[in-house]
Amino acid sequence: MSQVPPQDHDYDKTEEAHKLYYTRHDGVLSTISQDEDIAGFPFSSVTPFCLDRKGRPIILISNLAQHTKNIAERSEVSLMIQADVHRNTDVQAQGRLTYVGHASPVPEDEIDEIKYRYVRYLPAAERYFEAHSFNYYRIDAVKGRFIGGFGKIFWLTPEELLMDNPFDEAAETGIIEHMDDDHQDSMKLYLKHYLNLETGPDNTVKMVGVDAKGFDIRRDGFIHRIWFDTPVENSNDVRMAMVHLSKTARGEE
Numbered sequence: 678m679s680q681v682p683p684q685d686h687d688y689d690k691t692e693e694a695h696k697l698y699y700t701r702h703d704g705v706l707s708t709i710s711q712d713e714d715i716a717g718f719p720f721s722s723v724t725p726f727c728l729d730r731k732g733r734p735i736i737l738i739s740n741l742a743q744h745t746k747n748i749a750e751r752s753e754v755s756l757m758i759q760a761d762v763h764r765n766t767d768v769q770a771q772g773r774l775t776y777v778g779h780a781s782p783v784p785e786d787e788i789d790e791i792k793y794r795y796v797r798y799l800p801a802a803e804r805y806f807e808a809h810s811f812n813y814y815r816i817d818a819v820k821g822r823f824i825g826g827f828g829k830i831f832w833l834t835p836e837e838l839l840m841d842n843p844f845d846e847a848a849e850t851g852i853i854e855h856m857d858d859d860h861q862d863s864m865k866l867y868l869k870h871y872l873n874l875e876t877g878p879d880n881t882v883k884m885v886g887v888d889a890k891g892f893d894i895r896r897d898g899f900i901h902r903i904w905f906d907t908p909v910e911n912s913n914d915v916r917m918a919m920v921h922l923s924k925t926a927r928g929e930e
Contacts (some may be wrong), residue, residue: 732839870926
């Protein structure tokens with residue numbers, strides 16, 4: 678469940694695609710099979726992901742996995758991302774996005790930052806390193822195909838789909854730590870007011886990321902997106918946006 682970001686009355690395909698792309702953290706990865714029996718056929722597997730500071734998907738995959746072997750030979754992949762589908766829901770009526778691009782290992786000098794970010798979003802990943810050899814891969818966009826419903830079908834360029842994060846690692850970490858240490862009540866208020874999620878003393882709430890359009894809160898293992906009313910560019914903008922969200926939630930604005 679995610680808050681719907683504010684938008685103009687005119688349909689904005691980029692904004693609609695962002696509603697989905699920046700609220701999901703799992704998808705179906707399709708690679709080109711290199712297995713001799715099915716060489717050249719699409720091969721699909723479920724994979725979690727997070728986005729880097731350029732908005733590109735980061736996946737963590739085992740060297741022993743078939744999709745990793747496929748990528749080693751052919752970098753062309755697609756990542757299909759779909760809105761939550763509930764029982765008795767028409768799956769074709771739900772939004773979905775196919776992200777098409779090239780997958781390649783994350784450069785060694787970026788591993789520490791990528792790991793820090795990935796584990797914030799997907800903390801269960803830490804145990805993967807105790808088993809087989811896992812490595813981070815980035816998918817660079819070539820094109821995106823967004824379907825938002827009847828008559829809402831668009832191709833998206835990388836420039837339309839991806840969004841640069843205005844915060845470097847240090848700035849983002851500072852915002853996260855400040856919210857986690859000093860504003861637990863505010864984050865619980867956001868979840869209750871904007872997403873109708875009650876949060877009691879037994880629920881763990883933690884901010885995991887912030888970008889130009891909003892921020893992500895992990896509540897008991899699930900990530901929820903809260904959108905700013907207007908994009909932010911710096912830490913002061915974030916502070917003002919948070920105050921506005923709080924006042925609105927309390928009925929003070």
